[in-house]
Amino acid sequence: MLLLPKGIALAENVPTSKIELPVALNKLRNSSFCGYAEVDLLSAVGIFLFIDGRLISALFKRGDTNGLRDLDAIKTTIECLVLNREGAFSVYRISKDISFAMLAMLKGDVVLNAQEMKLIDFRGVLEKIKTERMNACLKVYTDDRAGLIFYRDGLPIGFFHDTAREIGASQVEVQKIVGLPGARIDLLAINESEETSTMVDLNDLIDIAHVWSVAKENVFSPVADSTAISATIKTTKDSSPEAQPTKNLVGLHAGLIEIVVTHLGKLGQTLSERELAKTGEPKNLLVPENLDELLVSLEKGAKLLTSSVKTRQMQDFIRVEVARYS
Amino acid sequence: MDSILSFLPKTYNTLDVDAFTIIQTFCWFIAAVISFYFSMDNARIWTSIAIGFFLVFWSVAYQLNPFAQSYYKLTAIHYTIGTIAILLISHGFQEYFIFTRTLEITGSKRTIYLTALGLVVASSVFIILNPKPSIYVLRNYKMMNQTVWFFLSCINIYTIYKIYRELKDSPIASGILSFALVFFFALIWKGSSLYLTLYQWDKEWLDIIEFTGETTDVAQYAAQVELAHFLNRAGVLLSGLSVGGTFVYLFRLLR
Numbered sequence: 077m078l079l080l081p082k083g084i085a086l087a088e089n090v091p092t093s094k095i096e097l098p099v100a101l102n103k104l105r106n107s108s109f110c111g112y113a114e115v116d117l118l119s120a121v122g123i124f125l126f127i128d129g130r131l132i133s134a135l136f137k138r139g140d141t142n143g144l145r146d147l148d149a150i151k152t153t154i155e156c157l158v159l160n161r162e163g164a165f166s167v168y169r170i171s172k173d174i175s176f177a178m179l180a181m182l183k184g185d186v187v188l189n190a191q192e193m194k195l196i197d198f199r200g201v202l203e204k205i206k207t208e209r210m211n212a213c214l215k216v217y218t219d220d221r222a223g224l225i226f227y228r229d230g231l232p233i234g235f236f237h238d239t240a241r242e243i244g245a246s247q248v249e250v251q252k253i254v255g256l257p258g259a260r261i262d263l264l265a266i267n268e269s270e271e272t273s274t275m276v277d278l279n280d281l282i283d284i285a286h287v288w289s290v291a292k293e294n295v296f297s298p299v300a301d302s303t304a305i306s307a308t309i310k311t312t313k314d315s316s317p318e319a320q321p322t323k324n325l326v327g328l329h330a331g332l333i334e335i336v337v338t339h340l341g342k343l344g345q346t347l348s349e350r351e352l353a354k355t356g357e358p359k360n361l362l363v364p365e366n367l368d369e370l371l372v373s374l375e376k377g378a379k380l381l382t383s384s385v386k387t388r389q390m391q392d393f394i395r396v397e398v399a400r401y402s
Numbered sequence: 403m404d405s406i407l408s409f410l411p412k413t414y415n416t417l418d419v420d421a422f423t424i425i426q427t428f429c430w431f432i433a434a435v436i437s438f439y440f441s442m443d444n445a446r447i448w449t450s451i452a453i454g455f456f457l458v459f460w461s462v463a464y465q466l467n468p469f470a471q472s473y474y475k476l477t478a479i480h481y482t483i484g485t486i487a488i489l490l491i492s493h494g495f496q497e498y499f500i501f502t503r504t505l506e507i508t509g510s511k512r513t514i515y516l517t518a519l520g521l522v523v524a525s526s527v528f529i530i531l532n533p534k535p536s537i538y539v540l541r542n543y544k545m546m547n548q549t550v551w552f553f554l555s556c557i558n559i560y561t562i563y564k565i566y567r568e569l570k571d572s573p574i575a576s577g578i579l580s581f582a583l584v585f586f587f588a589l590i591w592k593g594s595s596l597y598l599t600l601y602q603w604d605k606e607w608l609d610i611i612e613f614t615g616e617t618t619d620v621a622q623y624a625a626q627v628e629l630a631h632f633l634n635r636a637g638v639l640l641s642g643l644s645v646g647g648t649f650v651y652l653f654r655l656l657r
Contacts, residue, residue: 341572347505377505379445380498382573383656 083170122153184264429642434459450494591637
């Protein structure tokens with residue numbers, strides 16, 4: 077069973093028919109979110125893990141299969157979501173350390189897989205985690221129960237089990253699961269650098285909004301394979317702006333509109349669309365003068381809709397968003 | 403006062419001031435200071451609204467102006483300033499509504515300041531150039547002020563509702579809605595005052611007929627008169643307090 081830790085619920089079991097996944101994920105990105113979004117499609121689940129607003133990892137898991145990761149997971153989750161709108165969307169905020177440990181759970185190196193407790197030296201495993209200063213997720217489970225222990229630099233930072241409402245500091249319940257007959261453990265560890273700024277942000281590799289719109293337009297098209305994803309993957313930073321396909325910048329306008337709407341409300345959409353139409357093509361925004369002009373125009377309207385602090389915050393987010401495309 | 407400062411014009415009528423008058427004028431003074439301060443560092447639309455409320459203080463302050471009781475032209479100017487105030491305020495909210503539909507903002511704040519000053523000066527010149535208003539004419543000026551306020555308050559409440567509908571999910575929405583409360587209190591204030599004036603139960607008319615010897619039915623309708631007076635006092639106090647409170651709230655929202 078896939079057991080995910082529950083942090084502070086920002087949204088819980090919201091019908092997927094009521095959400096636009098790219099919009100929701102964009103909001104999490106813009107708010108420097110730490111935690112994960114879960115798309116529960118009854119027979120499958122999609123997980124999007126964020127650290128400081130960066131989409132660090134994605135997982136798509138159906139049943140007890142290994143599941144798909146990162147770009148494939150994003151694509152498959154979107155396709156399944158478009159086909160099956162009867163799912164539930166949840167967002168849980170967790171601490172940065174737990175998010176990091178959860179990264180191990182999603183795509184860490186398998187150290188132990190389904191090892192029976194009675195066949196291993198559990199104390200030795202814990203000692204190994206400590207001495208090697210692992211960033212890891214230890215899962216203990218039986219057919220009926222499951223528990224998680226999160227480690228950061230070899231030290232336990234959180235405990236969670238299937239009957240818990242949130243991540244806790246007490247290991248009592250997880251230890252009980254360890255002692256149950258037939259208990260097994262999985263240990264996954266990750267060796268990523270602590271600097272999350274060096275982690276790849278999947279948003280830089282794939283235009284989720286574009287994948288979403290393509291999936292909605294071509295609902296019954298054959299399932300695209302990884303090579304097709306490359307058509308929507310953003311080019312690397314080394315390529316010149318002229319060589320960058322225009323469609324990669326389509327997401328820029330959508331992203332900017334989303335930022336403005338988040339800060340100004342519904343009227344922000346009309347305001348931003350009008351001002352963006354004046355700037356012309358998305359690539360024009362890569363010119364600093366045009367961007368400044370846009371920011372000044374948005375500020376004029378924003379003055380009547382929100383505070384100056386939020387306006388400045390909105391402008392900062394816009395600059396960051398544009399910088400990601402330049 | 404004119405005996406202390408001999409260069410000042412003489413006052414012929416004493417100031418009849420009670421505690422309530424001082425309190426209400428003080429409330430509007432605070433509202434005026436906050437409004438004017440608010441107008442300085444904000445968008446042009448807010449300037450129109452804020453300057454309008456600033457001018458309301460000047461129309462209310464005539465009650466404490468010793469010269470206003472002696473020089474009726476000054477009293478008339480006070481009433482006219484009050485009328486200009488609500489025109490400016492209403493203009494601001496109309497512009498705000500247009501903004502929510504078109505997202506266009508044109509014009510400068512200086513225009514608002516100069517227009518407000520120009521209107522006050524022009525109406526003052528008009529009054530000065532005309533004959534000294536009698537107490538009957540002054541009452542007409544007052545009725546003009548009350549009528550314009552009453553009907554524009556109704557319109558403003560509806561305009562604020564429409565504005566709120568457009569920017570319901572914006573951070574400033576609750577601030578806009580607070581003005582509906584302000585105009586509700588203003589409606590009570592000016593509405594009750596207009597009611598008394600229309601039926602000739604107001605203080606000015608009663609003062610007039612004291613000299614003319616005419617009769618009045620104010621004693622017959624004491625309950626209505628008392629209620630209207632109560633609403634008038636409550637309205638002027640609450641509108642002053644709510645204006646100050648609303649601008650303070652807006653200040654926090656827009657900071």
